[in-house]
Amino acid sequence: MKSTLYLKFVIVYIIFGFLSLFTIATLGSGLVSDPLTASTGSSVHQEANIIATNYLPQYFYGNITLNDVHLQLSGIESHLNAACWFVDRNGKVLTSASSGDFPSAPTRIANFDPAEIGNNQYEVSDYHGYFNEDVLTVIAPVNSNYTSQGYLIIHKDLSSVSETQHYLLNAAYTCFLVIYILSFMILLAFQFFVYRPLSKITEAAKQYASGNLDYEIPVNTEDEMGYLSASLNYMSSQLRDMEDYQKKFVANVSHDFRSPLTSIKGYVEAMADGTIPPELQGKYLKIILFETERLTDLTHDLLTLNEFDTEHLLLDKVSFDIHEIIKNVAASFEGRCTQKKISIELLFATKHLYIFADKRKIQQVLYNLIDNAIKFSDQDSSITIETTERGDKVYTSVKDYGIGIPRNALNKIWERFYKTDLSRGKDKKGTGLGLAIVKEAIQAHGENINVISTEGVGTEFIFSLPKSSETSK
Numbered sequence: 001m002k003s004t005l006y007l008k009f010v011i012v013y014i015i016f017g018f019l020s021l022f023t024i025a026t027l028g029s030g031l032v033s034d035p036l037t038a039s040t041g042s043s044v045h046q047e048a049n050i051i052a053t054n055y056l057p058q059y060f061y062g063n064i065t066l067n068d069v070h071l072q073l074s075g076i077e078s079h080l081n082a083a084c085w086f087v088d089r090n091g092k093v094l095t096s097a098s099s100g101d102f103p104s105a106p107t108r109i110a111n112f113d114p115a116e117i118g119n120n121q122y123e124v125s126d127y128h129g130y131f132n133e134d135v136l137t138v139i140a141p142v143n144s145n146y147t148s149q150g151y152l153i154i155h156k157d158l159s160s161v162s163e164t165q166h167y168l169l170n171a172a173y174t175c176f177l178v179i180y181i182l183s184f185m186i187l188l189a190f191q192f193f194v195y196r197p198l199s200k201i202t203e204a205a206k207q208y209a210s211g212n213l214d215y216e217i218p219v220n221t222e223d224e225m226g227y228l229s230a231s232l233n234y235m236s237s238q239l240r241d242m243e244d245y246q247k248k249f250v251a252n253v254s255h256d257f258r259s260p261l262t263s264i265k266g267y268v269e270a271m272a273d274g275t276i277p278p279e280l281q282g283k284y285l286k287i288i289l290f291e292t293e294r295l296t297d298l299t300h301d302l303l304t305l306n307e308f309d310t311e312h313l314l315l316d317k318v319s320f321d322i323h324e325i326i327k328n329v330a331a332s333f334e335g336r337c338t339q340k341k342i343s344i345e346l347l348f349a350t351k352h353l354y355i356f357a358d359k360r361k362i363q364q365v366l367y368n369l370i371d372n373a374i375k376f377s378d379q380d381s382s383i384t385i386e387t388t389e390r391g392d393k394v395y396t397s398v399k400d401y402g403i404g405i406p407r408n409a410l411n412k413i414w415e416r417f418y419k420t421d422l423s424r425g426k427d428k429k430g431t432g433l434g435l436a437i438v439k440e441a442i443q444a445h446g447e448n449i450n451v452i453s454t455e456g457v458g459t460e461f462i463f464s465l466p467k468s469s470e471t472s473k
Helices: 002-054 066-080 159-209 224-272 278-308 322-331 334-340 359-375 434-444
Strands: 082-088 093-097 123-125 135-144 147-157 317-321 343-348 354-358 382-390 393-400 449-454 458-466
Touching: 002 066, 002 135, 002 147, 002 159, 066 082, 066 093, 066 147, 147 159, 159 224, 224 278, 317 322, 322 343, 322 359, 322 382, 322 393, 334 359, 354 359, 354 458, 359 382, 359 393, 359 434, 359 458, 434 449, 434 458
Parallel strands: 343 382
Antiparallel strands: 082 093, 082 147, 123 135, 135 147, 317 354, 382 393, 393 458, 449 458
């Protein structure tokens, strides 16, 4: 990364400097020269018109002499550092004044045309070849009796414009150099605030990709980089938890499959080699059947959980009477309830109560809760199933009076394969997945399930479901 991203920024910074200098050198001269020339031409034109309008007409009226005109032109030449020619309408030079830097004025201007400048205030040329280099020329008419009797021609050297242009360009180069040096701070800021944190994030990504999920990015800021670093740290912790969960899940599944398979294998081998006599094989075949049922239940529960783990679980929601479902599920446990002398009491506020949910999954929820209640209830006890309406929700309660759940286990009962110490003696056939399936099913509907339990007194599970638009009866 050091040889790519950061190096690219340095190269772009250097290229930016060279391009900026090249732009100032090529465009700056023209951008500065033209406005300066226009400003100087406008100023000289204004000066020439003032003299040509207010003073020089007096010569044609006979009020001043050529010596007076020459003195005036000398003052203009000294003030503007220019060559001043006073000519008649035919281009004959009447008098002139110029410094030693300018060539002497001709006696007559060849091919004199006072309109050669046109509508412009000035022109830049060598003026008919009388100057060795381009000068700024202004022609102002001198009017007398409403006609042009002569012209004031001022030729200004452009060296002052070049000097001003040189000063301005030097100022531009200096400003650019200062800005370019100050902009180096942006590169430093990128180094400290972007590149270094990004390097740490890149290193973290490499560590995570190689399997080192314990690598943690130091978070020193509260900006986007800090938020990204914190998010990656959280992601790595979640991946670690997921990895631990997967290991635990595989271990639990392996254990729950290995135990019945070992038992089945042992009994089958014992019957095959004659260790178990034929008259006892019926007893052990029942045990093998029991273990087979355990494997079947475990496989079914795992497939159910896998269905809930699907990213987009599709629920087949319909409107149905939950009271009817409760009665049917409760009736399926009649044999077990008779065996343990357990009664199931149904408390319904209305004859019918319709909800809008996935009928098959809610049936499974009720089956798992009633199955748990029967498992952990003592003989000659009862189970109460009650429904209530609150607003647009229907609450269903399954309550038993059995062994209860220890306080420290209440938050763990929803975990897959979890069994409390008190349940291990009673729940020989359980897979530890029933309540996990219950919670997944209820949450898939966007609802909640809660548990209230006191050890040695009993347990109550309460879950909510959306009420259907059909009227309760």
